Amino acid sequence: MYDHTKQYRCTIIRGKSQKEMDDMLPAYAKVINEICPCNAEEFEAKFNNSFQLYLPESERVKKTLDNHRTEISGKLFGMYYFSEDGRVYESERTQKFLEDNDQPAFFKDICYKMQFPNGTQKISTTVADRIANDICVRPNAFLIKFLCIAKTANITVTKKEIGYYVLNSLDVLQGKANPYEVLEAVTQDRKAGIERDISVPGKASSYCWQHINEQMNYLELANLIRFTDDKCVILNPNETETIELFANDWDKKPEFDVYSYDLSTVEKRKIFQYEWDAYFAKISVCADKFATSAASLIVDVEEPAKSGQRKEKASVNLTEFGDEGENVVYEYEKKRVAEFNQRLVNKVLSLGKTKGLGYDIQSVIAEPGDMSEFVKYIEVKSTKRLTCPDIKDSLWVDTLNITRNEWIAAQQHGEFYSIFRVYFTRDGIVMFVLANVSEKFKDGRMQAVPTTYRVDFNNSAVDSVIIPEVS
Structure with missing residues (x-):
């Protein structure tokens, strides 16, 4: 009992x-x-x-x-x-x-x-x-x-x-x-x-x-x-x-x-x-x-609406984007470019499924000046957490992984290469833009630590060959 x-x-x-x-x-x-x-x-x-x-x-x-x-x-x-x-x-x-x-x-x-x-x-x-x-x-x-x-x-x-x-x-x-x-x-x-x-x-x-x-x-x-x-x-x-x-x-x-x-x-x-x-x-x-899932972070904790009453939906519908931060950034870039010049929207391309490029989205600068139609390259890195990071906190740190191809692309494209860090939180989506990644590595505002190595070898490195018996 x-x-x-x-x-x-x-x-x-x-x-x-x-x-x-x-x-x-x-x-x-x-x-x-x-x-x-x-x-x-x-x-x-x-x-x-x-x-x-x-x-x-x-x-x-x-x-x-x-x-x-x-x-x-x-x-x-x-x-x-x-x-x-x-x-x-x-x-x-x-x-x-x-x-x-x-x-x-x-x-x-x-x-x-x-x-x-x-x-x-x-x-x-x-x-x-x-x-x-x-x-x-x-x-x-x-x-x-x-x-x-x-x-x-x-x-x-x-x-x-x-x-x-x-x-x-x-x-x-x-x-x-x-x-x-x-x-x-x-x-x-x-x-x-x-x-x-x-x-x-x-x-x-x-x-x-x-x-x-x-x-x-x-x-x-x-x-x-x-x-x-x-x-x-x-x-x-x-x-x-x-x-x-x-x-x-x-x-x-x-x-x-x-x-x-x-x-x-x-x-x-x-x-x-x-x-x-x-x-x-x-x-x-x-x-x-x-x-x-990104959508699972948004929860309505208010009391259910009474019969006959209409309840407003959350302002951010994460279900539209699934779990892909790439979709979020792609839609954002199209909207941003369209507001600058509708003619340039078709230059915003989602290329995440194309292997080996080192970036997910190809867009354009779309800002006043001589470089407005210059190409920009965006790599998208998503994460999920309950709360949103405080950008004013100088001691806050985040960490993400990039591939060898992404590292090379960052060096190659310089000021035209950015990483968009997408945070899915209970309050919606927030994106931190890390522009000119290669320069930030040089001046110490970003650090890179190699975590994997590709090992190449030929027959001179092989010490023995074993063929196990299979019953």
């Missing part, structure tokens, strides 16, 4: 604000990709020296840098791991993010693999306490299932109710409750006019709610939930497949079995830590299903 009065504060590592998490993810990935693999004894100095460039001077202190390295990018996000060979490697999760630039997908994977107990916190105290209290749950899967049931019952639940009845409930955290009886407890208390809250004698509200706010922030960064103005929580109707995947796992045991480990000695705890870090650094088996 579910007893919601049994409360348990099941904390997670404290991160930063939602906006900071969105902004810092590319910086974490950039730094880790540049310095890994490296020897474990070098990792701290290399990370801290590189990452301090993305922090205000007041925060460039060892304690803050260590927190970004060990707690957030390491334990919370699983972006690297220590191997038993004495080296530090970037994780599969980091590699995938650098390839697809899909920030919500990154957070979906984090939320999907989140479990209690886990190896992100101090084993001898925090993890030991979780074990002593029989904690065993996939919290995000349970919560998503609970929200699905509430939606079916046409019940909108508040953030406060989720905190008290789900994320701070001992029965839920022990895997003893099911979401149906939790929703029943919520409705019964509502009928009785009872409003529950989380409180700890002598502690501020922030102490009681920090872990709950953090968990729900990550679910929103994962594009799975939204908050209404009256602090209710709704599921993103455009993420049905991922939501169903989470919900179907609500009653499954955590994938990593903490209870199978003997944590009685330092040496045994070290083995546990290595194995947890390696597990969490890998993407989940469902990661290929977590791709975020």
